[in-house]
Amino acid sequence: MALQTEAIAKSGSLSWPGLGPTARALSSRPRAVLAPLAVLIIVLALWQGLAASGAISPLILPSPTAIAGAFAIDGGNLFYHAAYTTMEALSGFVLGNLLGLALAVAFLYSDLSRRTVYPLAMAAQAVPIVAIAPALILWFGNGMAPKVFVTVFLVFFPMLVNALRGLRSADAEVMELLYTLSASPRQELVMVRLPASVPFLFNALKISACACFVAAIVAEWIAADRGLGHLIVLYGSQYRMPQVWAAVLIGTVVSMAVYGLVVLAEARLAPWLTRQRPISD
Numbered sequence: 001m002a003l004q005t006e007a008i009a010k011s012g013s014l015s016w017p018g019l020g021p022t023a024r025a026l027s028s029r030p031r032a033v034l035a036p037l038a039v040l041i042i043v044l045a046l047w048q049g050l051a052a053s054g055a056i057s058p059l060i061l062p063s064p065t066a067i068a069g070a071f072a073i074d075g076g077n078l079f080y081h082a083a084y085t086t087m088e089a090l091s092g093f094v095l096g097n098l099l100g101l102a103l104a105v106a107f108l109y110s111d112l113s114r115r116t117v118y119p120l121a122m123a124a125q126a127v128p129i130v131a132i133a134p135a136l137i138l139w140f141g142n143g144m145a146p147k148v149f150v151t152v153f154l155v156f157f158p159m160l161v162n163a164l165r166g167l168r169s170a171d172a173e174v175m176e177l178l179y180t181l182s183a184s185p186r187q188e189l190v191m192v193r194l195p196a197s198v199p200f201l202f203n204a205l206k207i208s209a210c211a212c213f214v215a216a217i218v219a220e221w222i223a224a225d226r227g228l229g230h231l232i233v234l235y236g237s238q239y240r241m242p243q244v245w246a247a248v249l250i251g252t253v254v255s256m257a258v259y260g261l262v263v264l265a266e267a268r269l270a271p272w273l274t275r276q277r278p279i280s281d
């Protein structure tokens with residue numbers, strides 16, 4: 001007991017097994033938040049100073065206060081159109097990822113489809129979808145359908161490639177064991193292949209979480225009467241640059257929010273994938 005007390009006195013702190021790393025991790029969270037926040041405040045201050053000094057034209061980069069004023073003036077309109085773009089992006093996000101995963105499963109169990117359809121699917125990735133967006137508008141009209149189609153098209157390929165790689169990454173010995181136990185293809189898929197593909201699936205979801213909003217906004221540039229892309233074109237033609245940057249900021253924040261939800265789902269559903277960062281003393 002005396003030796004333990006002396007060791008504690010020398011260390012200057014308690015170090016209970018199992019609690020030390022957790023306590024240190026909790027103490028590091030404020031630093032992890034405050035450091036980026038401090039950098040953001042410095043960047044905004046420099047940005048405001050340059051804009052106020054006239055070094056940067058307000059037609060190129062309006063000041064943060066001007067952008068905040070745009071929210072005060074046109075906030076209701078901005079958020080209305082942001083909700084429309086969010087519906088398009090999330091619809092394409094869900095449909096594109098489901099379609100990519102379904103085709104990956106089909107290619108895995110069908111050699112004929114993999115040899116015939118998969119090369120065509122990869123070749124279609126090179127199609128400049130923005131260039132054929134006017135044709136999509138002629139086919140589907142000027143509503144939400146062509147924007148969702150563009151979003152599905154861009155989201156589909158990352159999921160297809162990553163899901164197929166993930167399904168093929170199942171451990172060979174485990175697959176051999178299931179074969180000896182006469183497991184069905186469905187049992188192989190549910191018990192081994194899908195769990196093995198989880199890291200690849202979340203990688204595809206993280207990529208498409210941001211890509212779906214980019215695709216929806218770009219599709220709205222071509223022809224739309226609602227959405228953030230429509231507002232960006234409209235405000236740009238009127239030289240209302242604070243409103244343009246406000247629309248860009250809303251799209252960025254919503255896209256980051258969807259990305260954060262994917263990361264949170266990964267931490268909840270696959271905690272073994274999250275790597276604990278080393279905590280410095």
